[in-house]
Amino acid sequence: MTMETAWEAGTLGSPKGPQRLLFGQMHEDAEIERTAFEGKSRVFCIASAGSTALKLAEEHEVIACDINPVQLAYAERRANGAATMTGDAEKAMSFARAFMPLIGWGPGTVRTFLMLSDTGEQMAFWREHLDTLRFRAGLDVLLSRTVLRTLYAPQFLSCLPTGFGAVIRKRLERGFANHANASNPYARALLLGESCNDRTARVRKPQFVLGDAATLLESCAARSFDGFTLSNILDGAQPSYRSRLARAVRRAATDDAIVVLRSFAEPPVQLAVNYAERDRSMLWGVVDLRSAHTF
Numbered sequence: 001m002t003m004e005t006a007w008e009a010g011t012l013g014s015p016k017g018p019q020r021l022l023f024g025q026m027h028e029d030a031e032i033e034r035t036a037f038e039g040k041s042r043v044f045c046i047a048s049a050g051s052t053a054l055k056l057a058e059e060h061e062v063i064a065c066d067i068n069p070v071q072l073a074y075a076e077r078r079a080n081g082a083a084t085m086t087g088d089a090e091k092a093m094s095f096a097r098a099f100m101p102l103i104g105w106g107p108g109t110v111r112t113f114l115m116l117s118d119t120g121e122q123m124a125f126w127r128e129h130l131d132t133l134r135f136r137a138g139l140d141v142l143l144s145r146t147v148l149r150t151l152y153a154p155q156f157l158s159c160l161p162t163g164f165g166a167v168i169r170k171r172l173e174r175g176f177a178n179h180a181n182a183s184n185p186y187a188r189a190l191l192l193g194e195s196c197n198d199r200t201a202r203v204r205k206p207q208f209v210l211g212d213a214a215t216l217l218e219s220c221a222a223r224s225f226d227g228f229t230l231s232n233i234l235d236g237a238q239p240s241y242r243s244r245l246a247r248a249v250r251r252a253a254t255d256d257a258i259v260v261l262r263s264f265a266e267p268p269v270q271l272a273v274n275y276a277e278r279d280r281s282m283l284w285g286v287v288d289l290r291s292a293h294t295f
């Protein structure tokens with residue numbers, strides 16, 4: 001494949017065939033962006049399922065872009081009040097949840113856990129009822145290269161750390177130790193498959209633009225955005241794309257602009273501050289929030 005980014009194919013697996021709806025909702029905590037962009041005006045956002053763009057549009061002028069036309073049209077429909085749909089990512093998560101009874105995670109146990117709001121109690125419950133030998137072995141198999149390779153193109157897997165099952169367990173524990181389950185919609189989405197988004201037509205809507213983020217930013221006016229939220233678009237992109245995107249972001253950024261970028265990779269040693277712990281969706285290795293001029 002000669003594509004600069006595997007996301008261009010619009011599929012998570014084989015790049016053959018039509019582009020698909022990959023994300024019915026976002027597994028990124030938009031509170032990070034809401035806080036980071038406070039007082040800022042114009043924001044560039046990856047559309048994905050639209051969740052972050054819709055949230056940010058309440059306070060900012062939002063340009064929401066996506067390389068996948070199916071995904072962009074879906075995000076726009078959601079801005080007009082359409083219901084949440086199931087994307088390929090949610091189908092894969094639902095497949096994984098189907099094994100819960102087999103590892104001894106009964107629906108009652110999971111729901112009781114999700115009602116807790118004291119993080120100390122959550123950790124005690126996690127250790128006693130959920131972080132079992134069967135859970136650990138099952139997650140290791142589900143997140144092994146052998147299984148992931150059957151679902152995802154190799155470009156999406158190259159950023160993943162070895163022993164991904166154990167790494168994800170650590171991230172989950174970090175999440176449960178820091179965020180109250182009872183008020184965490186992302187924990188319910190992950191463990192029960194519930195939608196974390198309401199269904200209302202928005203008064204203030206993002207402007208939806210089809211295209212690749214770097215190309216769009218290269219063509220926009222210099223110093224025209226105060227914030228950028230780029231999802232994890234570099235997980236699956238070539239190194240040359242990373243450099244091009246960084247140049248385009250710096251050119252399009254106002255003096256105080258902030259950029260937020262997520263990754264499933266483990267944090268590099270040179271990352272001074274990592275906001276991954278604050279993200280209630282719990283899955284990220286890196287939530288990099290920094291001045292756009294050091295991006």
Ligand SMILES: C[S@@+](CC[C@H](N)C(=O)[O-])C[C@H]1O[C@@H](n2cnc3c(N)ncnc32)[C@H](O)[C@@H]1O
Nearest residue numbers: 007023026027048066067068071212213232233
């Ligand atoms: C990177 S994916 C990840 C989804 C995300 N982690 C979530 O929880 O929803 C989000 C969206 O980025 C889009 N995308 C990926 N690379 C892009 C690029 N270079 N330019 C524009 N959109 C891109 C994909 O099509 C997808 O809809």
